[in-house]
Amino acid sequence: MADLATETAGAADAVDPADWTCPAPLRDQPVVVMGHGGGGALSAELIEQVFAPAYGNPTLAALTDSAVLDLGGARLAFSTDSHVVRPLFFPGGSLGDLAVNGTVNDLAMSGAVPTHLSTAFVLEEGVELAVVGRIARDIGAAARAAGVVVATGDTKVVESGHGDGVYVTTAGVGLVPDGVDIRPQRARPGDAVIVSGPIGLHGVAIMSVREGLEFGVEIASDTAPLAGLVAAMLAVTQDVHVLRDPTRGGLGASLNEIARASGTGVRLRERAVPVPDEVVNACGFLGLDPLYVANEGRLVAFVPPHEAEAVLAAMRAHPQGTGATVVGECVDEHPGMVVVATGLGGTRVVDLPLGEQLPRIC
Amino acid sequence: MADLATETAGAADAVDPADWTCPAPLRDQPVVVMGHGGGGALSAELIEQVFAPAYGNPTLAALTDSAVLDLGGARLAFSTDSHVVRPLFFPGGSLGDLAVNGTVNDLAMSGAVPTHLSTAFVLEEGVELAVVGRIARDIGAAARAAGVVVATGDTKVVESGHGDGVYVTTAGVGLVPDGVDIRPQRARPGDAVIVSGPIGLHGVAIMSVREGLEFGVEIASDTAPLAGLVAAMLAVTQDVHVLRDPTRGGLGASLNEIARASGTGVRLRERAVPVPDEVVNACGFLGLDPLYVANEGRLVAFVPPHEAEAVLAAMRAHPQGTGATVVGECVDEHPGMVVVATGLGGTRVVDLPLGEQLPRIC
Secondary structure (H helix, E strand, O other): OOOEEEEEHHHHHOOOOOOOOOOOOHHOOOOOOOHHHHOOOHHHHHHHHHHHHHHOOOHHHHOOOEEEEEEEEEEEEEEEEEEEEOOEEOOOOOHHHHHHHHHHHHHHHHOOEEEEEEEEEEEOOEEEEHHHHHHHHHHHHHHHHHHHEEEEEEEEOOOOOOOOOOEEEEEEEEEEEOOOOOOOHOOOOEEEEOOOOOOOHHHHHHHHHHHHOOEEEEOOOOOOOHHHHHHHHHHOOOOOOEEEEEOOHHHHHHHHHHHHHHHHHEEEEHHHHHHHHHHHHHHHHHHHHHHHHOOOOEEEEOOHHHHHHHHHHHHHHHHHHOOEEEEEEEEEOOOOEEEOOOOOOEEEEEEEEEEOOOOOOO | OOOOOOOOOHOOOOOOOOOOOOOOHOOOOEEEOHHOOOOOHHHHHHHHHHHHHHHOOOHHHHOOOOOOEEOOOOEEEEEEEEEEOOOEEEEEHHHHHHHHHHHHHHHHOOOOOEEEEEEEEEEOOOEEEEHHHHHHHHHHHHHHHOOOOEEEEEEEEEEEEEEEOEEEEEEEEEEOOOOOOOOOOOOOOEEEEEEEEEEEEEEEHHHHHHHHOEEEOOOOOOOOOHHHHHHHHHHHHOOOOOOEOOOOOHHHHHHHHHHHHOEEEEEEEHHHHOHHHHHHHHHHHHHOHHHHOOOOOOOOOOOHHHHHHHHHHHOOOOOHHOOOEEEEEEOOOOOOOEEEEOOOOOEOOOOOOOOOOOOOOO
């Protein structure tokens, strides 16, 4: 999406509503579909074709991520996420945990130390106050665990039959240390690609409670704050090139975004990607690819090859990175594409998904 | 709400969900009602009894407003608002205008110069992309008019039948100039109470389109960004004590919050409050009190008496303050209460409303 700002620069004026029609890249689709919220190609098109021309500003390319602003002498990271997950409570966490960790992790992926959050609730008339209280309690506990303060908030109520009990939108701010410059455009051929732990747990946890499926063991979401892990990595070297938390769209979508933004290729070794047995089993049963299943407590890092060993050791010494492992590397070949080397010596392309395999995952 | 942090300090630990029950001040009401989103007494109780104990932190008292944070040497204002107004488009503006101006104005009420916004959309499956495009266009235009940049964003989609087409949550940041300290606690007896222009227009505009009412003339919302007006006031004196934009709950709710936070009284002169004829007529027809009707482009200011004349002149010279006028003063008597002197020489108490007379106004 790095070339977006250039491509749409001529369309920076406000769109005239009378003239506004759905552009071709939105696939002649006149209405919003679930996939527009899935973090894949449809989400990207909505940003590129609708929001970017309407907003028309130089930081557009950052719309899917936290922005880093120079403000009053401080390097401020700023990010937001709405949370509409169903069900509200699931093994390993709740909407409240996701609302905190989602924004904390978006800030951490720019190398920031998150400091303050806002919470905005849209409540459905008739939802039990005890449910609102449980969500608030989880937000408070998650904020304390992540070392951030909930500093401001808002509450709106919509009539019964609208909304779904509780939606929570968080925004967050944090400070980016001097010398840290972490963004997808900085991926370089030769970089080691590191994943912080087993993938696919959040998506499979949500899926199993929503569908009433049992896979022998209870699968818990991996939701967790990652700012501490990032601080441990930056203590080894400030020259971490890229960080990303593979939420909606999973590892596959995150790697595609990095490859496109940097104009490099990514080569994964399939056997190196840590997929727990229960995720393999659930995905096999449901016909899903674990590479596209959402995570809420994992990160993928691109680091210079000569720093990889030391960064990996620091990650493994941190509670959120005990399962960290190198899964591939950044390459000159196939720029903008992600390719996985299969166990049998073949390769296959890992494309950007269209939408999310499972909607309303976060 | 200034004493809230002290009152609930002992409850700062996480609430155990098993033990959490609806406390008495929530009026033995076990579920969310529309009034919890109305900006009145029910909203305050939700914050005091549910969010404050769960979040447990020293900035709790700021939960209804923008917070001012010391961050990396900068004095950062930070605020958020969700917007669920119906209909999405109305005379004078749209959900997009409110989403920008609402957060810009919350920041301006702490004296900040707003710089960056985030926008988080919750879209309903099936809503026309052209509608989303019109909202985005309005957000872009309103942001340019307010001098802020939309720096980051998020989009989620919920199934058809949930949500209401489009909800937008904005958060914003800005810088508070050195020496500026504007907050409700700073109201002092003797302060002049100034309103920036005619009140009640936004609420009556929404009401008339929603109810299909006609009052002879089309009544347009006053939605507008107020940061420029605030800058003009601060150019006269940095010693502005309190600023507030009387949105949900109207001027009546804002003055009550200021009186309670500062422990002073507020005395209004009924005939001095600028209520346009069309608002008087509409309110008479609908049985509403204009003091409780929402505004989206007005502010109320408490300024030291010796500065009042100069501040008023600066306001009247600004496009958003041509109708500025002194409506009353801050007094020693009846601390925490707002009293209006009627034209007939009597007085009546203006209490904090329970909820909003008209829900989903913003």
